[in-house]
Amino acid sequence: MIGKLWYYFLALRPWSFQAAIPSVTLGSLLSWKYQDRWDFSKLFLSLAVTLSLQGAANLLNTYFDYVKGYDTEESYGDPTLVRGLLNIFEVWILASIMYFCACLSLYFLEVVTHLNLITLGKLFWVGLILTYMYNGGIKGFALKYFALGDFAIFVSFGPMMAVFGYLSQCGEYSWLPVWYSIPVGLRVEAILHANNHRDLESDRRNGAITVANLLGNTLSTLFMFILLFFPYIFCVLQARFLSTWYLAPLLSIPSAWHSFLIFQKENRRDIPAVIAKQHSLFSLLYLLAVYNQGTV
Numbered sequence: 001m002i003g004k005l006w007y008y009f010l011a012l013r014p015w016s017f018q019a020a021i022p023s024v025t026l027g028s029l030l031s032w033k034y035q036d037r038w039d040f041s042k043l044f045l046s047l048a049v050t051l052s053l054q055g056a057a058n059l060l061n062t063y064f065d066y067v068k069g070y071d072t073e074e075s076y077g078d079p080t081l082v083r084g085l086l087n088i089f090e091v092w093i094l095a096s097i098m099y100f101c102a103c104l105s106l107y108f109l110e111v112v113t114h115l116n117l118i119t120l121g122k123l124f125w126v127g128l129i130l131t132y133m134y135n136g137g138i139k140g141f142a143l144k145y146f147a148l149g150d151f152a153i154f155v156s157f158g159p160m161m162a163v164f165g166y167l168s169q170c171g172e173y174s175w176l177p178v179w180y181s182i183p184v185g186l187r188v189e190a191i192l193h194a195n196n197h198r199d200l201e202s203d204r205r206n207g208a209i210t211v212a213n214l215l216g217n218t219l220s221t222l223f224m225f226i227l228l229f230f231p232y233i234f235c236v237l238q239a240r241f242l243s244t245w246y247l248a249p250l251l252s253i254p255s256a257w258h259s260f261l262i263f264q265k266e267n268r269r270d271i272p273a274v275i276a277k278q279h280s281l282f283s284l285l286y287l288l289a290v291y292n293q294g295t296v
Helices: 002-011 014-019 021-035 040-067 088-113 117-135 149-170 176-180 182-198 200-206 211-241 244-263 271-292
Strands: none
Touching: 002 040, 002 088, 014 021, 014 040, 014 182, 014 271, 021 040, 021 149, 021 176, 021 182, 021 271, 040 088, 040 117, 040 149, 088 117, 117 149, 149 176, 149 182, 176 182, 182 200, 182 211, 182 244, 182 271, 200 211, 211 244, 211 271, 244 271
16 A cells, blocks of 8 residues: 555656745745735645646656557656556546645635635636647647647746746735746656657657757757856846846856766666756756845
8 A cells, every 4th residue: 555655656747846835935935025915825826726727737647658659668758657566447537536635725815815706717727728839739739749748847846836926825816937037947848858859769759759869969069058158147237227136047167067068878767867966956956046135
């Protein structure tokens, strides 16, 4: 029983949750800095909503990659179904539970924020639809298989989650978290691109179209360099016009360079996790800069 519960936990891909947490936290911090409105319970519930949706999306990704033949014993994909850790029915049940948890968390968030579900639910329903369109799609048109997955991930894990965190705290929509979330969104896109670059040849054989296989190996590597290092240029500009605290993320440059060197090596099953860890370091320093913005 304990072993089965552990498989359920692993199927959610908890290591990937570090992609969502910084964006939602960023939106909440911006509400505090610019609107002087902050409530930890709102942050907790907004994270519960987004992480539940992400867990459901991860499970759908496992299911559709398996039934469409992208994940095999020889591939680097999620092993949940190909190794028989769980069966298809169990994956669907767990995905349904995660969607239920997301809806329940949204309800409690509505109670805490006193916002109506229409206002609060707009981004939620967009996110819910994207989780399905990204993986399953309509009549086989899934965003991830037609080179639209990269844009969907950037928007979802960058601006959308930051705006959701901001809205949950102060009850207002704003462009502010959109601009601040750009470097964070690019870093999350780097995690996806690392995954697609690693699977470049297998995706080509299976007919999946990703940005990585459209660019080819050389340009795909250049694209990863841009995703990893352009956020530092963004931070330098913020340091020039907002606060010198935005130089703090530059401390993660050696780690980014190390991750880039690892990315260039072939057949690294763990490369998305390596980029995700670097994203966490960058995001932690970036959030520290936002927190201290306006202080000496």
